[in-house]
Amino acid sequence: MNRKTLVLPAVAGLLAPLLAACGGSEESGAIVVGTTDQFIATADAPAPLDPAFAYDTGAWNILRQTVQTLMHVPRDGGEPVPEAAQSCGFSDKASESYRCKLRSGLTFADGTAITAEDVKYSIERVLKIKSDNGTAALLANIDTVETKGTDEIVFHLKTPDATFPYKLSTPVAGILSKDKYEAGKLRDGFDVDGSGPYTMKVEREGDKATRFVFSKNPSYKGDITLRNDKVELRPYADADAMGKALESDDIDMMARSLSRQQIKDLTETPKDGIEVVEVPGLEIRYLGFNTKAPAVQEKAVRKAMAAVVDRGALVNLVYGPTAEPLYSLIPSSITGHATPFFDEYGEPDATRAAKLLKDAGVKTPVKVTLNYTTDHYGSETAQEFEALKKQLVASGLFDATVKGAEWSTFRTAQKRGDYAVYGLGWFPDFPDPDNYIAPFLDSDNFLNTPYVNKVVRDQLIPRSRRQADRTAASPVYNQIQKIVAEDVPVLPLWQGKQYVAARDDLNGVEYALNTSSDLLLWELGRGTA
Template identity: 60%
Template sequence: MNRKTLVLSAALGLLAPVMAGCGGSGSGSDGGQAIVVGTTDQFTATKTGPAPFDPAYAYDTGSWNILRQTLQTLTHIPRGGGEPVPEAASQCAFHGQNVYSCKLRSGLKFSNGDPVTADDVKYSIQRVVAIHDANSAFALFTNVDRIDTHGATIEFHLKTPDATFPYKLATPAGGIVDPKLYSAKKLRDGFKIDGSGPYTFKADVKNGTLVKATFTKNPTYKGDLKVLNDKVEMRAFPDADAMGTALDKGKIDVMLRSMSPEQIKSMTDNPRKDINLTEMPGLAIRYLGFDTTAPVVKNKAVRQAMAYVVDRQALVAKAYGTTAEPLYSLIPSGITGHTNSFFNQYGAQPSVKQAAETLQKAGIHTPVKLTLHYTTDHYGSATAKEFQVLKSQLNGSKLFDVTVQGTPWKDFRDAEISGKYAAYGMGWFPDFPDPDSFVAPFLDKGNFLGLPYNNPKIRGQLIPQSRREADRGAASSTFGEIQDIVAKDVPILPLWQGKEYVAARDDITGVEWAVDSSEAYHLWELSKGTAGQ
């Protein structure tokens, strides 16, 4: 086994920038043979979530990774990282601070042959906001005051300055859809996707769950990406062990998310000549979220006491080994503006004494009885062990009486959004590599978690102030202040930051470009070469 370790750019949290591939779809190098990748992501259509792949609904890493291959966006983050560059657009630029305009490439077509127009782009963005689904990323575009079109040009007039807007257009929420196939006010139920991206899409579904996705190179694609294969199949597995067995038997070529810590350790300690393990710094974070209106955690002293008691070092060591590291802020290391606010506020080592004093001063009777909820099938097999460790740490302090409850993602997410959980575990993969993507989705109006926590200074002053800075490094002090406020109020308790791992057969090339530190997939980068290269 050849083990590759890639380096993280401290400025943007992606791989060190290199020249981006461009010039259309290129030609595949695999002779038409499908590259087969495995994932433990589960995609299910339910009554409450009937449209897993509609950009006006989807807002989880797995679904976005499906959409990234199929829907085109005006901009995209180039190979290796850096600021967004045009994709469906031929050029984009700010005009002043409040107007961002793009001109479409000529000859763009949806995979069904319909032309892609500026009005289609306008329709697609407005549709996400108009449907306003609680599960979606509509908040990314609520700062848009109006959209004007002039021929092939689209002008976005923003309510307030936002230097991150080009990044937001690069997300799958900004995917361009055909108005003939996507209703303006209704989600497109089921698993169909039609776009102008690098691949067409076919879903194999059993009992309402996706079992295989087939991505076939789109012959009409025109954009900035170079597609290096003709076809990729993605197969969904119930867990990491089943996915690993498929790799061992040659049924898949690549293991994507999520490999278990045990698999990673085994591949590291007992290398195989026919398998490459690629390790990358990651921006994925895990945390506890709190419904700050729930009686058991409404008093911030309870949340602060938990922050004093949780031992991140021990948690990571017992549940994840070397595949993760403790996290002491919402903004992870590797991203501009990162600080260790929770470390500074609560100290290097857990303190039961300070936790007890905090609860006593607030008049909180102990032990505090609460349930920690987690999802059983969304973040990997180690999640259950992680929550057992958390339970042991909190109960070991004698200040808490904690139980843990696991729920499948298809039910967990709906329950979390609707406020049924007082305390719960979640993961976050950034929408784009900027500190704003670790702040606004949790703390701004219309946030991803539906958190009731509202700090007027953060929402009304600090977030808007940070977005006015075109030089993102200049916003570091603002983000530092936000992180300090979060550490004091604890609406969210950061736990750990993960690394990224991909295992692939020795004849698969391009793995280092096919997954970035945000766990975004670029399947067009994969190709088949010669084993042993």
């Protein structure tokens, strides 16, 4: 994406500040949370908060506060439970027909009644728009949506899918009003309208959103209990700036993402009035490959990189105890986790990598550029990619360079196929092994990758979804992971832990960020209770 601002007739109105008073937490009375996520509307991606397009953690953290879904995952994890729905469940043993009944009296924040037709409209809108961001893939298994009266919806699936309740808990399945969201067109800008626990106002500077204010929605009816009336979310350029805001009491909590040094400092030498909390996390980082790019089109090149990269050294140098090496797309603590990349390649071995390249007739050193985003995953990313470059160059088999770009540019270029090798992170849409496989390997996937394995896509993924008992699907996931380690369309690097830091007069902090890195702002409250 380029950094041009929108050139649409409504731009002036969209970019004007909407808030009259914008002081700190004392002035507004709101709980203030900092984030390093950036929110930018560009000519290439003018609708960053439309549920039919949004597919990154930052955008979803806005939508989860404002747009209601039929289901949601409880704060303690586990299987999804009804949210906008009164009840939901499969109506057949084959897990191909899923029926939901809406709560009575549901309305959008503007008072308009919500019916089953609104749910049908919202789901079909996502599938009709089918943005190139990969969002629609979560709902792609829906064949038809049927309404029965004003409050019942039946989803008829193309193939059995035990993970479908999880997918209905994600913002892509958010319930929208046809008066605010056109059927075949994304909604530009940062405005969001829904029936979630909060309403929202936003401040803008140019093409950036600089502050989100969430106020308790008096019309909200659902499964969530709010412990506050107002929360502000403020983006910061980096973790250092966010940390200074916490120390000066401009914000009450900093969430995504603290730097390694901040975590170390706050843990070893605590500051008065500030507490750091480790919360469970399921983030992974990996290298992705455009398997049609000349530099890495030959599978032996990708396998050689897998044989050379030293995950342990990388983690120790850059992330320390906040991360651990990962040898699979599926992280530890998730059903189906295995270590196929360690099983296949073992410890880093330049001699084996050299043989792989020689046997394939690949001349060395192989010239590759490692592309990464400078402003999306934290300040350590640049250091991580310099370390990766040094490992590859030290093998004598690669001539590697590093190139960084802002997320607004990086993501568009990556989807377009401009990068042969690129670094990305993944925060799960829901805590199930399917969500570490399908977004990378299924059709219409998040990566927009040219890599296709028909066995994985047409046989193994559908087979895994038939298992209502997710542990029973582990053998299938083991097969998939072995194929990934053999073909190397992606190269897993590490999985991370999560930390938040907050003023000590804030409670609910341990629940405010779940394993999928979803901000649950309604869990925060003042005082010691």
